[in-house]
Amino acid sequence: MNATLDRTSAQIECELSIVMPCLNERETLVQCIRKAKAFLQREGINGEVIIADNGSTDGSQQLAEDAGARVVAIPVKGYGSALIGGIRAARGRYVIMGDSDDSYDFSELGAFVTKLREGWQLVMGNRFKGGIHPGAMPPLHRYLGNPVLSTIGRTFFKSPCSDFHCGLRGFDRAAILALGLQAPGMEFASEMVVKASIQQLRITEVPIILWPDGRSRPPHLRSWRDGWRHLRFLLLFSPRWLFLYPGAAMFGLGLLLMALLLAGPREVGHVQFDIHTIYYSSLAIVIGFQAVLFWVCAKLYGMREGIVPREDPRFDRFLRWFTLEHCLLAAGALLLLGVGAGVSAVIAWESTGFGSLAPEQMMRVVIPSGTAILLAFQLIYGSFFFNLLGIQADRGGLPIVQEDTHGL
Structure with a gap:
């Protein structure tokens, strides 16, 4: 004693x-x-x-x-x-x-x-x-x-x-x-x-x-x-700098380049940008979008584990919009856009008897179509995973992902 x-x-x-x-x-x-x-x-x-x-x-x-x-x-x-x-x-x-x-x-x-x-x-x-x-x-x-x-x-x-x-x-x-x-x-x-x-x-x-x-x-x-x-x-320990900022920059730049080139090729000085640039713009969009999704995952996990601050008003406002239902609606719109563009490309192909097509014209439809479809599925699977992280976090006393109680 x-x-x-x-x-x-x-x-x-x-x-x-x-x-x-x-x-x-x-x-x-x-x-x-x-x-x-x-x-x-x-x-x-x-x-x-x-x-x-x-x-x-x-x-x-x-x-x-x-x-x-x-x-x-x-x-x-x-x-x-x-x-x-x-x-x-x-x-x-x-x-x-x-x-x-x-x-x-x-x-x-x-x-x-x-x-x-x-x-x-x-x-x-x-x-x-x-x-x-x-x-x-x-x-x-x-x-x-x-x-x-x-x-x-x-x-x-x-x-x-x-x-x-x-x-x-x-x-x-x-x-x-x-x-x-x-x-x-x-x-x-x-x-x-x-x-x-x-x-x-x-x-x-x-x-x-x-x-x-x-x-x-x-x-x-x-x-x-x-x-x-x-x-x-x-x-x-800083998902914003690792994922969000680079991803948002790549996504924005890719989207801008694709939009500028959809109507036709553009020249800057003696350099012409055409469908090849559209292809790499598509890669930038997809990679950037994936990086932003990784940021959301890392942020949710970090908040749950105490790696990043649990109090983040801007992220909370983002999550109030970023519900599973809203994500599925946005993914559905992207999927319709992509499939619609793909169908138009098939119709154009059918009009030639399924023969050869001018790649300079058709790739301006096919590449954005494939990009939209890919983004749609990324968003669908990502939103379900975010919701799973939110359920786990809520068990620990940290409400993260908000459910839309008003339905669709």
Whole structure:
């Protein structure tokens, strides 16, 4: 009984947990722990240092325990897995996480603690504002990878972070756990910022200094592989930029070109656009329409899973129109249009005794006919699938797809 009370009391009193992922970091681990513990002692903070060990084979675990840290074994491999396990094991109200390669100075965490105590829920370090020592960051990361990915993240998710992938960050433990972070690899860094931005947590930045890491071996990070994983993650979490905007642009451009060329070929300068352009316009229309349908699916699924905000007035207004009944009516109109154009083409073919036809004229009818029929069936099957997603979402307490109770 007394032991249980003591553990509970320690958890209540612990203000800050400093969490470091570890995979064979014996060269730098003890130095990082000593700096972190010196900071806690100097500032009079009741805290702890946690080493989330991801299966080290170089004796890092014993070195960490001897240095006064609490070692938590994380069997599932990956940077994200190690940190998720360490955060869950933390006892502090606040957590500051950072790599154990001595590239971050754990003795200078005062700005993070100040911001956390002010009520900020995620405090990101910013290496570009604080300073990057020579050799601390490869040029590819400094001038291409980080700026590009940070710009994409700010654009897609309206995030205030200008150093999206800084590994030194502090946060309110309960608020971050509520995000349900799951990424096992390096993209965990993006997942935290993306979900925190989507859920509108209070986010700020503090300048930090990045030092060259103290290891003699290469880092675990792989530039192109992990850069792609970050970019892929950002795209998957932003269905508008992945599906809606490109799809709508392709659909609109294809429709415009087809409409311009239905009456006959057009010349721009010395270039003539004819039925071949109509064919590729049809492809653009179909692909664009399919991309927009994928956006609706991704949006519905994301709202159900908490990946994108559940409150979206514009999408809700769209769905009030986008009922199964309305979709079937629109698909029926497209099908009639396509079949009607196809019938007219067959009649024209019959008038020649089913002989040869002038392709320049007939393809202006056949291609739009096939396009309309294809769009009709895409819309029919898509609308039934959206309705299925809506039923599943409604079971979870999220009414998404509206039924038309007035019938047809």
